[in-house]
Structures are given as C-alpha cells and as structure tokens.
Amino acid sequence: MDFALTPEQAQLKESVARFAQSELNQDLPQRDREQAFNRAGWQRCAETGIQGLPVPRRYGGQEADPLTTSAALEGLGYGCRDNGLCFAINAHLWGCVQPILTFGSESQKERFLPRLCSGEWIGALAVSEREAGSDAYSLKTRAARDGDRYLLTGSKMFVTNGPVADLILVFATVDPAKGAHGITGFLVEKGTPGLRAGPTIEKMGLRTVPMGELTLESCAVPVENRIGAEGAGLALFNHAMEWERGFILAGAVGAMQRQLEQCRQHARTRRQFGQPIGAFQLVSSKLVDMQLRLEAARLLLYKVAWLKSHKRPALMEASQAKLFISEAWVQSCQDAMQIHGGYGYLTESEVERDLRDALASRLFSGTSEIQRQVIAHWLGLP
Numbered sequence: 001m002d003f004a005l006t007p008e009q010a011q012l013k014e015s016v017a018r019f020a021q022s023e024l025n026q027d028l029p030q031r032d033r034e035q036a037f038n039r040a041g042w043q044r045c046a047e048t049g050i051q052g053l054p055v056p057r058r059y060g061g062q063e064a065d066p067l068t069t070s071a072a073l074e075g076l077g078y079g080c081r082d083n084g085l086c087f088a089i090n091a092h093l094w095g096c097v098q099p100i101l102t103f104g105s106e107s108q109k110e111r112f113l114p115r116l117c118s119g120e121w122i123g124a125l126a127v128s129e130r131e132a133g134s135d136a137y138s139l140k141t142r143a144a145r146d147g148d149r150y151l152l153t154g155s156k157m158f159v160t161n162g163p164v165a166d167l168i169l170v171f172a173t174v175d176p177a178k179g180a181h182g183i184t185g186f187l188v189e190k191g192t193p194g195l196r197a198g199p200t201i202e203k204m205g206l207r208t209v210p211m212g213e214l215t216l217e218s219c220a221v222p223v224e225n226r227i228g229a230e231g232a233g234l235a236l237f238n239h240a241m242e243w244e245r246g247f248i249l250a251g252a253v254g255a256m257q258r259q260l261e262q263c264r265q266h267a268r269t270r271r272q273f274g275q276p277i278g279a280f281q282l283v284s285s286k287l288v289d290m291q292l293r294l295e296a297a298r299l300l301l302y303k304v305a306w307l308k309s310h311k312r313p314a315l316m317e318a319s320q321a322k323l324f325i326s327e328a329w330v331q332s333c334q335d336a337m338q339i340h341g342g343y344g345y346l347t348e349s350e351v352e353r354d355l356r357d358a359l360a361s362r363l364f365s366g367t368s369e370i371q372r373q374v375i376a377h378w379l380g381l382p
C-alpha cells in the first residue's frame, strides 16, 4: 500500500495551490458580501487546465487520472479561499463534464467538452425541484417527444451555476408511470427557446457561486442532445452522484489543511494568562481533533480516487467520503472559530465565512441523512 502522491502529483498540487493563492483571493470579503461570481478567476483556472482535469487531451482536457485530479483540486481548495469559486468548478466538473465523458455520444463529446474545458462554457446539473429534493426520482419535469426534438416542461430548483450556465444537464421524465425508469438526461444549451434562468438566489454561504431556479416551458431540445437512451437517466444519475459525492469535497480537504495551519499559528501567537493559548490543553486538543479529521478526510478521498483510478465501483465509498468530509469540515470550522475567540466571529477574520460555506456541504449532492441511508443500503440493511 502506497500512501504517497507521485512527485508529479505533489508538484501539481503545490503549483495549483500557489497559483490560487496569488490569483484568486483578491477582494474576497467584498465579493462575498455582493454575491459576485469571479468570472475572471474562473477563466484563469481554465487556463491552468482545472476545468478539464479528467478529460482526455483530444477533447481539450488534461487527461489526469482520478487521484491526480483530486490532488489538483485539493491544492485549489488550499490556495483559493473563495470556496464559492471552488464549488462552481466542482459543480461544472462532476455535474456536467464527467457525465458527458462517460455517457455522452462521440458527437456530444466533440461538441461540448472542448468549450467546457477551455472555460468558455460553464456547466451545471439540474435535478432538484421544489417538490423533489432528497426524493430526486419523484421529479416532475416532463420530456415529451415531438419528432426530432423533445419538449421539456417543468422547473428546477437550487441549480448551482444556473444563472451563468451555458450547458445544463437536465433530468426529466419521459413517462411518469415508469417511475425512476422514465428518467432521462438532456443537455440543454443556453438560449434554447423555452429555457429561462432565474436570477441568483441569495444564500447563507458559498455566496460567490451563483445558484438559481430554471424554468422550462416547452423547451425544445434536439434529440441529439439526449444523453444516453430514454430511461437511462437512473444509471446516469447514479454515476453522476458517485463521482460528485466522491470528489466534490476534494477542495474542502485543502481548505481544512489551510484552516489548520492558520489555527496553529493563532494558537502559538495569541497569548492569554501570560502564555500562548495553544499551551492550554482545551485549545490544543481542538487542533489535534482538526488534524485527525483532516487526515481521515484525505484518506477517504484518496480511497475513492484509488478505486476510480482502477475503474472499480465506489458508490458506498463515495457516500462515506461525502458524509465524513462535510461533517468534519463543519466541525473543524466551528473549532477554528472557537480557537480565534471573538475575532473569529468578525467578518474581517474570514473564519466565519468558511463556516457558512462548509454548512452547505451537508446539504448539496445528497444530505448527510441521505448519505447514511446509502451506506446503510450497502451494509445490507432494509
């Protein structure tokens, strides 16, 4: 068993972290306040190859294996304090790029992947609806075949990147009577008649990534934009969730590393009662717990990456990683705030923003309760 990254992987992680530190953090508190998406930063990330990490070179990507991709995204999360931008990139990668890579036709790959890798296009995934959240298979958006096109009608909620997306993977049903087996995926391009993206919805954290509602009114999607066969949406959804849950928090592992270093520094330099606060065991034990959570989170992430690098299924491991990393991140953010005392509660400290951002990770891509349900299923529980 080899726990080490190769020298090339370690170098990539390091160089992405350095790039992110120097180019992606400017004016962040202001952008957070104004809910401003850093489109220029998005473009710079694309120029360094991040939006095309797992994509073969012939479609404009970097052809990185899953472990290399995780290492790069961890480096991004370490260097980029803008968790919203990291989340935008992850939603694009795992919600749109990866499903096209696995389920898309050759023509769809050629048409869409180069623009998604270059940063020219932003991808999104639209599954959730107002009445279909955790119970995603109960979605109501209809897709009715009409000659060489489908007419999509319905509305989608919580679409990350929705207000700025150029290509959205929309899940709809071709026949509600078929239940989950009627669900089908469609690649809907911005500007398609009948597609309307709502404005950015204000939210507690991850404020720099736009999220909105989508309305589809007899939205005419050509048959060649259907991804996979009619009714194959279930497999597509499960596949997308495996990758998304497995990797969407790679950046959070990097963020936890950065946070730990910041807290360690504070615990060494902040003095109370004539000594550094890190000398108090009630403070140092928080740092120890943060270190343990970080180490376990990274191992769970790398386990998924290793399985996927060996083309093995990782449905349970992906849910384990998602559940553990999200809960660990939230707990470590709370510890970070406690270690910083009242200063951590001030917006200028940038400690409180991480906590607001981290809380979302227990909700998106399946809540913590749903991850537990998935793991219970794999344990053979009824």
Ligand SMILES: Cc1cc2nc3c(=O)[nH]c(=O)nc-3n(C[C@H](O)[C@H](O)[C@H](O)COP(=O)(O)OP(=O)(O)OC[C@H]3O[C@@H](n4cnc5c(N)ncnc54)[C@H](O)[C@@H]3O)c2cc1C
Residues within 6 Å of the ligand: 091, 095, 125, 126, 127, 128, 130, 132, 133, 134, 135, 157, 158, 159, 160, 161, 206, 211, 360, 363, 364, 365, 366, 367, 368, 369, 370, 373
């Ligand atoms: C920041 C953010 C980004 C998102 N991005 C996207 C996106 O890009 N695309 C997209 O399609 N969706 C997205 N979502 C939606 C997300 O997937 C849903 O919010 C999530 O699946 C939960 O659905 P819900 O909000 O409707 O809550 P509900 O399903 O109504 O759940 C409410 C509560 O009930 C619990 N619950 C529900 N069912 C069970 C059960 N069987 N057992 C135990 N507990 C249960 C839940 O865990 C939760 O605590 C995003 C959400 C957030 C917050």
